[in-house]
Amino acid sequence: MKLSKIAIAGSLLVALVAAPAVSASAHDNKSSNDHFDAPKISDKDRKAIDRNKELKRTLQQKIDFLVAKSDYKQAVAAYQTALTAWQAANASQVEASKTINANYAIAEKAAKDAFNAAIKAANDAFKVAADAADKASDPAAKKAARVARDAAIAAASKTRTDAIAYARASRDAALTALGNAPIPPSKPVNDGKGKVKRNR
Numbered sequence: 001m002k003l004s005k006i007a008i009a010g011s012l013l014v015a016l017v018a019a020p021a022v023s024a025s026a027h028d029n030k031s032s033n034d035h036f037d038a039p040k041i042s043d044k045d046r047k048a049i050d051r052n053k054e055l056k057r058t059l060q061q062k063i064d065f066l067v068a069k070s071d072y073k074q075a076v077a078a079y080q081t082a083l084t085a086w087q088a089a090n091a092s093q094v095e096a097s098k099t100i101n102a103n104y105a106i107a108e109k110a111a112k113d114a115f116n117a118a119i120k121a122a123n124d125a126f127k128v129a130a131d132a133a134d135k136a137s138d139p140a141a142k143k144a145a146r147v148a149r150d151a152a153i154a155a156a157s158k159t160r161t162d163a164i165a166y167a168r169a170s171r172d173a174a175l176t177a178l179g180n181a182p183i184p185p186s187k188p189v190n191d192g193k194g195k196v197k198r199n200r
Helices: 002-034 043-068 072-135 139-178
Strands: none
Touching (some): 043 072, 072 139
């Protein structure tokens, strides 16, 4: 009867521990391959980046038009148009940055949640196997269960570390692709003669 309980507990331990270990092994292979690839920017981040770049191009066109104006009244009107374009581009920049950082936070939380679940599964399996080994007075079985648990925890830890590192690299790549915040246009100054004052 005792041997049967140990066999059942051992099977349970192998079933619970093998799943995260196999998953970790598959992820390790993926992580190993990903290590040599540039981090991919998510579709959501890419759309935010493309939209922001288009707004920046529009802003630059309006600023170029503003700079070309010499009449003060026309320059002020052009400035107001450029300012509106800058406000849109700047808001887009802020929103895109928030989206990129939010996506990273989601990926980081998912990695941590998966790690915690794997740790709980490993510890639960170890407890079942250890209790069975204690009842059967089988220290070797208990030691084997502990070794299996520690291996599962180590694999889960590496999976979490690799997932967070990849998410961070993807976030940084997306922020780099987003570029610097747009520069606001300079307000024209009247030279006292109805023209724009030029600094020369």
